Amino acid sequence: MTFKSIAVSAVASPVLRNPHVKRPQTLVHLLQSCISGQTHHLHLQPIHAQSIISGLRSDLFFNNLLLNGYSKSGLLGYAQELFERMPERNMISWSSMISMYTQHNREEEALCLFSSFRWSSSDRPNEFILASVLRACVQSEAFDHAAQVHGLVAKLGLDSDVFAGTALINFYTKIGGMDKAMLIFYELPVTNSVTWTAVITGYSQIGKSVTSLRLFNQMKESRVQPDRFVLSSVISACSALDFLEGGRQIHGYVCRNGTEMDVSINNVLIDLYCKCCKVRIARRLFDWMVVKNLVSWTTMIAGCMQNSFDLEAMNLFVEMSKLGWRPDGFACTSILTSCGSLMALQQGKQVHGYAIKAKLESDEYVNNGLIDMYAKCGSLVDARAVFDAMIEHNVISYNAMIEGYARHEELVEAFTLFNRMRSGSLHPSLLTYVSLLGLSASLSVIDLSKQIHCLVIKAGVALDLYAGSALVDVYSKCLCADDARAVFDEMDLRDLVMWNAMIFGYTQNAQGEEALKLFHQLCVAGMRPNEFTFVALVTVASNLASLFHGLQFHSQIIKAGLDFDPHVSNALIDMYAKCGCIEEAWMLFDSTRGRDVVCWNSMISRYAQHGHAEEALKVFQLMRNEDIEPNYVTFVGVLSACSHAGLTEEGLCHFHSMKDKYGIEPGMEHYASVVTLLGRAGKLQEAKEFIEQMPIEPAAVVWRSLLSACREFGNVDLGRYAAEMSILKDPKDSGPYVLLSNIFASKGMWADAEKVRKGMDYFGAVKEPGYSWVEVHKEVHVFIARGREHPEADMIYLVLDGLMQLIKVFGYEPDTTELLMDDIND
Template identity: 40%
Template sequence: MASLWEVSFVVNYHTLYKVKHYNRVHRRLFTNFNRGQNSRWITRLGDSKNNTYRCDLIACASLLQTCKDVRSINQVHAQVFIAGLYQNIFLGSKLVNMYAMYSSMDYGRQVFDRMPDRDVCLWNVLIRGYARNGPCEEALALYYQMQEHGVQPDKFTFPFVLKACAELSALQQGKKIHEDIVGRWFEKDIYVGNSLVAMYAKCGKIDIAREVFNKMSERDVVSWTALIDGLAQNGNDSEALILFDQMVESGFEPNQVTLLCVLQACGRLGALQQGEWIHDKIIQRGLLSNVKISNSLVAMYAKCGNVRVARQLFDSMSRTDLVSWNSMIAGYSQNGHASEALELFQQMQLANVRPCSLTMVSLLQSCAHLIDLGKGECIHAYVVRSGFLSDIVLTTALVNMYAKCGNIASARDLFAIMPRRNEVCWNAIIAGHVHNGEYNEALTFFNQMQLTDVKPNHVTMIGILPACAHLASLNQGKVIHGYIIKSGLESDVLIGNSIIDMYNKCGSLCSSREMFNKMFQRDVVSWNTIISGYGIHGRGEDALALFSQMQQTDIKPDFITFICVLSACSHAGLVEKGWKYFECMDLEYGITPNSQHYACIVDLLGRAGYLDAAKHFIEKMPGKPGASVWGALLGACRIHHNILLGEWVAEHLFHLEPDKAAHHVLLSNIYAAAGRWGNVSKIRTLMKVKGIKRSPGCSLIHVNNKIHSFIVGDTSHPQSVQIYEMLRTLTREMENAGYVPSTNLVLHDVEEEVKEHMLYSYSHSEKLAIAFGLISTSPGMPITIIKNLRVCIDCHDATKFISKIVNREIILRDSNRFHHFKDGSCSCRDYW
């Protein structure tokens, strides 16, 4: 009894006979057959003496070549079945091949299974179909089944089977098949050799791929391309370009696949010059009209930073597709041309090209760069309407966009509803919280990530270490450092630099230096970070010694190096040395000073009391001084109580940054130090009229892995009673030791006029934090405090007394630098 599957072909057969085209072809073939024109085909294709059988055989074979879809193949298949040709091995191979060509492997497999006799060609056709269309596991299973049926593979079998191994990354099976190839003496066949190279490369065994390549007695352009592509796909782009040069020198002309591989490698490496050479080759060979080639050129130029040429190429393309638009939009986005990316997207919509999830990712990156929340929300709405929200890459881009635009709540909401999360998602939410200053929350997410199956990677570490640094969370930083060591990530230069910075900002300079010394490889950032660390800790001479060591290496200082060096000189009062390094910037290293370098020199001179020299230096600066330069001089005026110069400097600052609270507060402090309370009141009134609000002073301290924060006069802490009792006790002991409160300044975090009793009763945030640290930690333990503003004179003096009374080291990090208080003195030597 015929199956339903066979009946369907009978029905299709009757439909086929209604087609005039088939009848016409059938009559023509029959006529030619009678004339003897197909005798060669008859001899090869049919073993029956019946002319009708042979004519039907030829007709069906010819009709199969005209099929354009599965439906038309089905119709011819019906004729094959009705004509009794379904067991013919030639037609069977043709049918299987056609079904495979149109990805209809189920039909192809049923044809194959009904064949009574199967030769190696028929097995190869089905194996090739599965290797190309999947599932690739079936291709490998068939390879072993054919041998069980007594059919031995030939040299045409192995390329298909090796392709299946490559797609599955089935290295072990690939190696076994390689052994079969050697045993059957097919290893020297160029097609088999090419397939072996490609298989090993795609399985990540590039060394074995190279070994096979080197052993090949004969090579063609496919051989070279397979290894070039393998090198590029395994992160060896430089080697891929070197091999490409060797290929050209050997006289092989690259094909389109080679050019695509090499252009991608050039883009990833930023190898613009070689990319331009390949561009010339493409023009010479007339391949610029190929859309894939043109798209790769656009992407290469964009990744190399030359978006102007990329756009020229894009505009000159006679035909574009979605990849073309995506390449150009991504190029704009990745090179900081966010506005152009959004404008091009509008043109894309006018061209009726439907965007995909990759388009949305690039646009969201542009919105994040522009901090344009409105456009980002519009794209989010489009993503929801288009059903793209299930795309993990796109959702991660949305999380990143909301975080960069300051809407961390929406970023958290999106992250919470994600059905699955990879390390990129976790990295985005952690980095987003760090970007928004929510460092404690970033650490919370990091701890949650460790409870999942997703393992933190080097990007996670680089993202979370700044959170520890900002919070001065030394214990948490050490735990993360331990995780980095266990994970084998410590050798990563970027991670090493982040660890140095973390220890610097957590007050552990010795740990920072130890990490620096352990690094096998250093870059300019490594040196800059350690020099900066010594500078902010007041160790100017040590910072300069490190700079001298750097000069003995192959790493050249950059403009940031000199900012670190000059800042270190400023904090340590090394005026002559600072001036010397400033002068050598341009003379020895060709680095033109910018506003940050000029600000460092003004600060260097001003702190040391050379206010007139600082003013003269500003007046001779090339170009107009920026706010950082004037701000450095105003800070010096506050230190040295120079009212007239301070007023003159403040006028410039109020013009440049009229709404910045810090400038008003500094001038107010200058007036307060001189007892000019009327002027203080005017400054405060001016600030209220302008709506200028200064940041309230806040101090943080870590106790038992928990952050405790305090503001001036804070009584909200659960242990507030004990804290104030400790402050009263300390105040009595300090007064007995000779401490006299300083009441001549309007402090940053006090709203009303300074009154002496406020220094004891309500107190400043750093004093509250110190008192809490004393009652909450073991005797003798160092106490580390972080303050968001510059420490005031009174708190600085008081902390020196406290360190001696309680016999503890107190480390205070303010907005400018570190102060290490010990035995009644400070590491800054009161020069701050």
């Protein structure tokens, strides 16, 4: 557009229909009221045109006013043309233009104009021009240039001016030179709320929010009235510190002060409440706000996402779009995270499409969010495509991608990327290691775990809560409870997750008593156990078959209101069944809502273990009636039920249906089960042939199943073969030696039995001693076969001898034919 088009529009303007308006003095008033009004951009052009007609073309004062109006309306082109045509310019004209360019992020033009000013005018630049120029330098990150301008400011003696001084403070704040900024600040003879805001936000930005709050107090002491800018800055400092009480006080002040309607203040308040986990309060404030902007919506969505209110975040995102808001990169990043958490691939893809349309493809946050979303939804190929399309990667891009591979156990991909990251200039963060440790934990590879731990130590970063519990977890899963405990003890700070990891670690390592001890310490430390703690504890009770503990935990679970948690329910059902209370287990199972496949599996397996094969199969039928898809573990239970009950045909039928009907590839446990099934039916040869036809390499457990059957039916030849195969696979396991030796002993083949015993020593296999335990008055007493460790061993054996003699009187005769020689010689 040119001045010609302005003139055309002037003719049609309703504002100028009144002839009085055309007088110069009236035009000035009209312009002034336009600038302070809301719709100035509509009237500026007609007024401009009229001013030319009314002879104001060369009026410096009027032109400066117009320049100001165009600048406020963002009509840069008109301002530029006017400025060029002005026959006369003063400091105000230059200053308006430079500050306009700066405000609209046209730093280069601002600096260029400053050069022409110095070139064409002999006047010294005033404090306003210098402040604008400094801001332009800072915005365009031309810090060297800014330092030169500082020199000029000092030369002109303007460094004690509030405007120039504040701009300088802002410059040093941006480059992290808080000391220098404070030096300038203390030299200023006059300060106002703008100056204070600059230093307060400066400290917040370098993470020293406490200093920000201290400065805010100093500001109030020096009787400077806080404005909405400082207030938002200070609230944001409170939010960074999780200082809810402080934030609330300022919220109260804001309400008394009359700034409660300010959008920005409310935005930071929403942020504060969300960061302090008060999402409901934040949401109420958000709903109450009459005027909202894009930041209000984004803050609310981010707050929901950060507190795992993912569905609410999604709804807000849809709502804002419907209301016509165009979500920016910030909103997209947050919503992508929520899509990932909800595994909402479809919605995630829609956001991806929108992001492309909205030209957000170069936003690193959005890209990282996309990687995370696709990885969480299981689309690793798409995640990688986004990753590869990025020009530059940061640590988060790598971490999100590595975490995706780790979660899906893509070992090679994860470590290839990890090495690529290390060979570049990017340093892996603790988060990277946490992901890799998670992978290592799910694979339970101790060497790998230790190597990663070494890298963490070499990196020289102190463990945080995440890394600490990841290490506790990985060592527990690798069956190194002592190493896990060493990490646990080394931590300065422990949260509930860490305690749970250690308690669960002991559970996995069959050190139930240590787990119980730790639970006691947890309570002493004033922590409140959650569903994870109770799952571990109930599992301990289950492993120890201690109904006493199980009942106690169950009542604590009810008190804590956690009895409807599906994982807790599963653990309880398992515990009751393990403790022999199969009916209680069934009752609990029956009353559980939303039973998942794990729940059904545990009921099936437990019935099978108790020899209630019919019940187990009935539950399996019920499960299918309820359309619950059986999985790998389900069939372990079903096959075990069939083999216990001698249901050979039915068992084989289920075995075949596994792959044919449900598409589940049978694993070692299933093959072993079928061998047991055939073996129990006496079909030893068939069992052997079955093993030989297995599509996977039979593990020791499969041969041992056959061996057990051979022992049952006294088949020496096949038994010998099965034992050899089993020992070949796992020489350290004492089981096959014992079983084979038993076969020989039962046939009176003592020399062969002796040979097997020697072979056992040769391979270093040690028979695990049998344990038994009894619980008396909340204390578990453990006994090893023939052990004398118990403090009252003498008395116990005395009573035992008495009992033996008593049962012999009633006609009991111990069966010694199948005992190991070891036992006979004893």
